[in-house]
Amino acid sequence: MQSIAPLAADSTVGRSEFWVDGASTWLPPQSSTTAHEIDALFYFILYSSTILTLIVLAAMIYFIVKYRRKSHADRPQEVHESKWLEISWIVVPTLLVMIVFFWGFRAYVSTTVPPANAYEIDVVGKKWNWTFQYANGVEIAGQEGLVVPVNTPIKLRMTSVDVLHSFFVPEFRIKHDVLPGRYSYVWFEAPEEGIYQVVCTEYCGTSHSDMGARIRVVSQGEFNEFLPDGYSTGPMMPVAMGERMHAAQGCNACHSIDGSPGVGPTWQNIWGEPRPGSEQGVVNEEYVYESIANPNVYKTPGYESGNMAPYELDEDQLAGIAAYIRQLSGAMLPSDTLLAVPDIVTDTTASAPDAAAPVE
Amino acid sequence: MATLTQAPPPQTPARAGARAFPAGHEPVHNYLREPRPADDVRGIARAFQWIKLWALSVDHKRIGIMYLVAVSVFFAVGGILAILVRTELFFVNGPDGAGSIMDADTYNRVFTMHGLVMVFLFIIPSIPATMGNFLLPIMVGAKDVAFPRLNLLSLYIYIAGACLALMALVLTGGVDTGWTFYTPYSKETGTAVIWMAMGAFVMGFSSILTGLNFIVTIHKMRAPGMTWNRLPLFLWSIYATSIVQVLATPVIGITLLLLVMERTLGIGIFDPALGGDPVLFQHFFWFYSHPAVYIMILPAFGVISELMGTFSRQKVYGYRAVALSSVAIALLGFLVWGHHMFTSGQSPVSSIVFSLITFLIGIPSGIKVFNWVWTMYKGSVWLTTPMLYALTFLFLFTIGGVTGIMVGALAADIHLHDTYFVVAHFHYVMMGGTVMAFLGGIHFWWPKMTGKLYHEGMGKLSALLIFVGFNLTFFIQFIMGSQGMPRRYYDYPDMEWLQPLHQVSTVGSYVLGLGLLVVLINGIWSMFKGKPAPGNPWGGATLDWTHTTTPPDHHNFHHTPLVTHGPYDYNVLFSGDGQSGDGQSTPAPVPSITAGGPQEIDTK
C-alpha cells in the first residue's frame, strides 16, 4: 500500500471549476452522508419561494398592465376588502413556514447530533491555520490534510487559542464556530474517498481568507497505515524540513519567502541582517529559535503592531526553519546532516486543551 | 419632459401655467427662505447669517434636509468603499499582488468601514431622520415635533458620533473588526476600535432622541380628527420604528461601553481568558442589532405604502393589517436575535426557539407584500419614477424575504451561515428594500421638499440602471454563497472557479454605482434647472399634499387642520371644493383641493 504524502500548501484540491460532477447551479457536490438532508430542505425552500416570487411578480405585471393610468382623468374602481383573500394570504404562508420550520428543525437534529461510535479528532484553530490531533497524539497541520477513513463517522472536537473561527466544509454541509475557552463539535461521514476544502467562515483578522485546511478521505487500510506516525516521510534535509514547516505550521500566512512584506517580516535575505535591540543583535540560529518560542519579546522594526502566537517546535523543526531562512538568504549551510526525526509528530500525550491553553 | 398641466375645472380662477393658490395662501413663508437674514445684511455677513439660520434652526423641515445632506454624503462614502471591495475581488490575487488593488489589512478595514458607515451613518437615520423629520409633523397636522430643540440636538449628536468614527479613520485608517465588533478579536486588534465604538455609542443617542421625539409627537400632537385609523401608514411604520429605536438602542450603548472598558481596563466580561464569554457579546450585540434591522426596514414599509396608495390612486389594501403588522414586526423583532447565532455556540434549544419566532416574524412581512401588490387591483397605476422604485422594492424585497426563510431554517442555515448567501440576503433586504424605498421616497417628496420637479427621464433611467445593477451584483452572490464562498474574504485562491461569478458581481456593482450617480445628477439638475412643482403633483391625499403649500411654510399650517378624511381617500381630491360637508370646520387652505383636484404633472 502506498504511503500518503502531505499535500503541498499551494496545491489546488477538490474542485477546479464551477461545473464538476455532483455539483448543481446552487450547491456543491454532496460528499457526506448528511448532505442530502440539508439539500432537500434547501431545494424545497428554493422551489416554493421561486413559485411564490413568480406569483407576486405575475400579479404585479398583470395589475400594472391592466390598470395602467391612461390619463389623469382616470378614476379607480371601488374595491372592498375581502376577508377571505386576507385570511388566505395569512394562512397559506403560515402553513408554509411551519413546514419549513419543522423540516429545518428535524434536519438540524439529525445532521448535528453525532453517532455514539464516532471517531474523535481534536481540532485547534489559531490565527491563521488549523491543527488536527488524533487520540494517539499525532498532530497534523491543516494545510497538509487531515486524513480520515471513508465510511466512518468522524467527530471533530474543536477549540481556538485566540479569536473566533468557524470550521466550514461546504461539500459536507457542516459548519460550527470555534471558540476560545470552549469546545464545539461537528461530525461527518464521507462516503467517498477524495480531498475536501475546509474554510474559516468567522472573520479572524488579516489572513482570514487564507485560513484553509484540507480533509483527505482515504480507505480504511490507508488510514490504518497512516495513523501510527502521521505524515512520516523518512529522513529529510534541513532545508526541506524548513520548507515543509513554513507551509505546514502556517508560517506562510504571515511570512513571505519572496521578499514581499506580509503581516510579519519576509524570510528572504534576512540571514545575518542586524537586528539592533534584540538579544542576539543579528539574525542567526538563536535569533530564529527565540523568535519562534517568544515571538513578542523582540519585534522587528516596522512590525511592532503585529502579534504572533508562540510556537512549540522540536529541535529538528527549529533547525530546519533556520536552515531554510539561511538558504532563502543565499547563505551556505554549516553542514548537510540529515535530521533524524523529520516529521511534525510530537510525542506529547497531553490533551488538546492544554496545548491550546491561551498563555495568561 | 415634464410640463405642467392645469387641472381643468371651470371654477378654477387661476391662470393657466400659474400655480393655483387661493388668494392669501401663496407660499410666501416657504421654509427654505423663511426665516431669512434681515434685508439690510449683505455680503459675507449675509451668507454667514444664512448658515446660522439653517444650522441652528429648530424647524423640523430644515433639520430633515440637513440630515438628508449628511446621510447622502455617508451613502456615497459607503458606496465607494463597496466598489473598492468588489474591485478587489475581481481577480484571484496572483503573486506579487497582481490582480489586487490593496493588501489584506486594508481590505479588512474597507469592508468593515463599508458596513459601519452604511449601517450606523446611513441606513439607520436614512428614512426616519430625513423623511420622518420632514413629514411626520406635517402628516399628523402639527407645526413641529414635540421637542424641536431635542431634534436639533439629535442632529448634532449624530454629527459628533460621525466625527468620532472619523477619528478611527484618521488614526488607524478605520477599524478591521467587521461591523459586528465580535470579541475577542475586537479586543486584540490594533485598530482604533475605541473611537469607532464610542462613535456608534454616541450615534445611538441621536437615534434614541429622534425615536422619542416621534413617539411623543404621534401620541400627543395629532391634529383634531387625526385618529389612529386615519394615521398614514408611513407614520404607523415610523411609530413602530421609534419604539424599536427607544427600546433597543440603549442595549447596544451598554454593549459598546463594555467593549470599550474591555479594551481599556480589561474587565473580562467578554474575554474567555478571564472567564468571560464571547458568545455573551454576540447575544448583547444582536439583541440590538436584530431590532436595528427593523429600524432600517420598517420606515421603508411606510414609504412603500404611501407610494403604492398614491400611484395606484387606491386605498392601501388592508390598511389595518399593514399598520398592525408594522407594530407586530417591531415587537416580535426583539425575540429573534438568536437566529444570527445558529452556528456560534448557543444551545440548540435556543436555536430552535429562535428559528420558530423567526418564521413567525416572516408572516407579517409577507402580508404586507401581498397587500401592496393588491393595492394596484382596480386602481389607476401611474408608472412614475417613485412608483418604479416601489415596484423594484416589491420584487427585491420578496426575494430578500424568501431567502430569509432559507437562512432562518436551522439545517439550511448551517450550510449558508456566514457565506455570500447571507450577504446577498441582507443586501436584498437592506439595499433592495430600504434603499429602494429611500430613493422612491426622495423622488416622491422631492417636489415637496425643494419645490422643484426632478427630470422624469433621468429618474426612470436611474431606476432601470439600479434595478439591473443591483440584481447583477447580488443575485449571483446567492449562488456563490450556497456554493460555499465565505463572507469577508480578501481573496479566494481555494475557490478560483468562482472567479467568473465574482466578476459578474463586480461589473454589476459598477452599473449600480452609475445608477446612483444618475440620481445625484438628477437632484443637482433639478435644483438649477428643475421646473417649479405644483402643489400636489402626484395627487396624494395625506396632509402633506392636501393641507400645506409646496414647499411647506415655515410653520407648516396657517391653521391647525381639521382632518375629515383618511390618508388614502383620493376621492376627496375630486369632490369639487374639498369641503367635507359638515360645514362648520374651517375650510383648509388647500390649494390643490380648491383647484379641483391634484395638479398632476405630465410626464410624457
Add this chain to the structure above:
Amino acid sequence: MATPTVTVDDPHVAEHGGAHGDGHHGAELAKGYDGNMYPSRKQFFFHSSEQQFEASKLGMWLFLATEILLFGGMFVAYGIFRALYPEVWEAASLQLDTLLGAANTVVLLLSSLTMVWAIRGIQMDNRKVLIGNLLATIFLASAFLVVKYFEYELKFHYGIFPGSNFELAEDTQTVSELSGVPALEPIVVVEGHAGDAGHSEEAAAGDGYAEAALSEEEIAKQEIFHERRAGIFFAIYYMMTGIHAIHILIGIVAIGILAWKAWKGAYSSVWYTPVENVGLYWHIVDIIWIFVFPLMYLI
C-alpha cells in the same frame, strides 16, 4: 387613544406673529394655585399647556425606559455570570460593605422624599419649600457620592480592581470582618470546578463549556481570589455603580440648575415641567440603586 380635546386655533390670535420666526412663546398668562397670574410658557406648536405638559412627561418616561434598558444590559450580565460562577459571586460580594451600602440606600430614599416634597412645594406655589428641598436633595446626593468614594477607596487599597487588574490576596479579611461586624454569610471556599453548573447543562445540550484556559488541577488548586473570575464580579460592580454614580452627578447638576432657576422665579404652579421631569429622573436613579444594592451587597 383619543386626541386631546383642543380647539382649532383662531388665526388672528395664535398666528399674529407667525410670519416672522418663533418669537411668540410664553406670552400667555394663566392663573396659578395661589391665584396669581403666571406665564404658561406654551410653545407655539402646542395647542394647549396640558398638551405640552403631557408631551414632556411622556418624553421623560420614554427616556427613563431607555435608562432601564441601559442598566438592564448590566443586570443581565450580572445574572449570567452569577449563574456560571455562583460561589465566586457569593465570596466576592462579601468584600462589599453592606453597612455603607445600606446607609446609601437610606440616603437615596430620603432624597427621593425631598424631591417629591419639592414638587409639592411648587405645585402650591411655595418657592421656599421648592428651593429648600432641592438643596436638601443635592446635599443627600452629595453624601451618597462621598460614601461611594470611601467604598471605592477601600477597595483600591486592597487591590480590588476590575477584570484583569484584580489582585486581592486570598487571605484578606472581608470588609465585614475588618469593621468588626459579623459577615452575613460564611466565606465559601471553592474546591470544585467553577463552571460545573453551567457545564453539565451545556454538555447535555451537546455543546460543552470547556475550561481550555485552566485545567482541572489548576482550578482545584486555586482559591477564588486568585481567579480572574472574581475580577468579572468587580468589573460589573464598578460598571454598575460607576454609571449609577455618573447618573447621580448628572442629577446633582440638573437639580442645581433647577434650584438656580427657581431662585430666579422661573417656575410656578402653572408651569413646572422641568421640576416634574427631573423628579422622575431622580426617582429612576433611586430605583436602580434599590435593585443594585441587594443584588451586589446582600445576596
